[in-house]
Amino acid sequence: MEMYLKRKIDDYLLEWKKNMDRLPLIIKGARQIGKTESINQFAMDNYKNVVNINFALEPKYKTILSDGYSVEDIIKNISLIDPSKKFIEGDTLIIFDELQEYPDVATALKSFKIDGRFDVICSGSLLGINYKRIHSNSVGYKTDYEMYSMDFEEFLWAKGYSEAHIKDMLKHMKTGIPFSETEMSVYKKLFLEYCVLGGMPAVVNLYIETNTFSGTLELQKQIQLDYEEDIRKYAEGLDQTKIVSVYRNVPVQLAKENKKFQLSKIDKKARSREYMGCITWLVDAGVITTCYCLSYPELPLKGNYDDSKFKLYYPDTGLLIASLDEEAQEDLRANKNLGVYKGALYENFVAEAFVKQGLGLYYYRKDNGTLEEDFFVRTKDALVPVEVKANNNRSKSLRQLISSDSYGDIYWGIKLADSNIGIEDKICTFPYFCSFLIKRYLNAE
Known part of the structure; x- marks a missing residue:
């Protein structure tokens, strides 16, 4: 097991969680700079329950919006695909990783913010064109954090x-x-x-x-x-x-x-x-x-x-x-x-x-x-x-x-x-x- 290297985003994530009015977070940056490791470490340390979905490794989740963008429908579909995933109100972090594979999910961030029961962090190596689309779909209902390799x-x-x-x-x-x-x-x-x-x-x-x-x-x-x-x-x-x-x-x-x-x-x-x-x-x-x-x-x-x-x-x-x-x-x-x-x-x-x-x-x-x-x-x-x-x-x-x-x-x-x-x-x-x-x-x- 590789040891976890402390990163500057760690403090940022803690501050984000402290903010009562936090918005869903999109962490962007090049591949392999440690986005996923930092998010997972933070999730493990700060939440009872984590739902982790990686659109590159698990393309089956690319249908979770088929009934629309409401939080109810999305968690219902996630639970259908994998019934072992639990959703505990107020203590669950949902991680959508490899966002560039399924940018549509950004459209649902507004629903998650308004609903307010679950925290959401997306990350991806926003390659090329997709980010423009992601941004226009969720403007006002997300926070962006740009991450780099270690300084x-x-x-x-x-x-x-x-x-x-x-x-x-x-x-x-x-x-x-x-x-x-x-x-x-x-x-x-x-x-x-x-x-x-x-x-x-x-x-x-x-x-x-x-x-x-x-x-x-x-x-x-x-x-x-x-x-x-x-x-x-x-x-x-x-x-x-x-x-x-x-x-x-x-x-x-x-x-x-x-x-x-x-x-x-x-x-x-x-x-x-x-x-x-x-x-x-x-x-x-x-x-x-x-x-x-x-x-x-x-x-x-x-x-x-x-x-x-x-x-x-x-x-x-x-x-x-x-x-x-x-x-x-x-x-x-x-x-x-x-x-x-x-x-x-x-x-x-x-x-x-x-x-x-x-x-x-x-x-x-x-x-x-x-x-x-x-x-x-x-x-x-x-x-x-x-x-x-x-x-x-x-x-x-x-x-x-x-x-x-x-x-x-x-x-x-x-x-x-x-x-x-x-x-x-x-x-x-x-x-x-x-x-x-x-x-x-x-x-x-």
Whole structure:
């Protein structure tokens, strides 16, 4: 039996259950990030009675709406299919798993909310088109929670580190006091492990059990094959080959000097119209994230970007690394050396950390290439450029953004680098492993 790894959704679910006026919950996110495990763990700990229905493994339940959407009819049909399923009022959680297989069930969420006798959680890897349908069918009668693979903080928990360690890291960031030599070496090592493994619970579990990387790459490659299998299964009406080629092209394009995603690199004759649908599909499925180019580095961020210029990342750096060639694998796993992909990996890692904190992804690049900045975040009233450094060169663009009068919303910046904490010339430098704390740091500003 694999051990259960503590996740951030655990606290969210407890809060949800405390709320007397809770709505049915839809937990969405890519496959294999631990949705089902977390829901089942929560169900076991908090309910006398759990009714678990998985539409992928038990297609026979796809008829439960045949008499309509009332709660009475639905539970009657479930009990007909399996008389051992009990429904105890006020102490039953109904779990509808693999919602993408039977999105119609979302239409019944309104009845469940109005009826109020049973709690309902749905989950699924909302692949492609279905979510639009699910949303319009249940708007106002559900809460959405987007889940991702484990972040660095959850990885630290899995390795036995506590809240106190994390509070202490944040304190270093706030005070600007550098980490000790021990802290630096320990956190850097953990961070490299996390980069290589990523946050897929099955991969992290295997690593913690065996304390070696052995077997983890095979697991990651299997997850990627499963993703491609999903594309063939769920991408209706879109060109599946194109979707797969966009997905496979992300690592290749991140390794380029100019990381902007270029369709022409996939296919000389690529028309952006044909491909935008493929990119949206992958984003909806939770297997890539988009970072848009700002029209100009100023607030507000929303609506101030050019949606024809973007960079694409994997929401799990472990999967990015797993898709590199054999020599790169050897380099990373055996020699702990990030090699040619350094810039791409660090940038992907920061993008992943930002998305998992609920921060939007935006970058900026002047058309003539004289100024470019990897990411931007914001405080209440300031725009904060974030530079991701793979080497120790000077941060020309960052200094320019801070010191020039042309950028009225920018007063200071953040640099993430392979170095200790340092604050000078309005630039706060933090080691990479602090990326997951940026939002808390900004909120304390």
